[in-house]
Ligand SMILES: [Fe+2]
């Protein structure tokens with residue numbers, strides 16, 4: 001991952017175990033939202049999420065490390081999706097749950113709160129809405145970037 005600024009450095013400092021992994025290499029080959037890749041989408045969402053954290057600096061108590069790990073992992077189960085999931089609907093429903101499993105492999109001491117960040121990033125599809133600021137931030141970053149991905 002190229003380090004362009006302080007945001008990238010912070011992301012790398014927290015996320016190196018995943019960023020330097022073979023899975024992340026594979027994410028560069030996995031298409032996502034038609035014209036991007038899981039890797040590019042993931043990095044864009046994480047950068048956006050950190051920018052949103054910065055926006056709330058001094059206004060809201062939030063755990064930046066949880067936001068970064070949640071953002072980096074939120075779509076990791078999308079890698080190899082066609083071998084794992086029968087169709088797009090199943091993919092939408094199952095990838096948040098499976099991404100939690102992947103997150104736990106890379107971040108063994110992960111705060112349990114990260115699980116909800118990942119599980120609820122697809123809300124309203126997840127039915128249960130986010131309850132923490134960190135969950136809302138990753139959801140918001142994912143929506144912003146996803147719209148840019150498809151436009
Ligand atoms: Fe997703």
Ligand SMILES: [Fe+2]
Nearest residue numbers: 041074075142
């Ligand atoms: Fe996403």
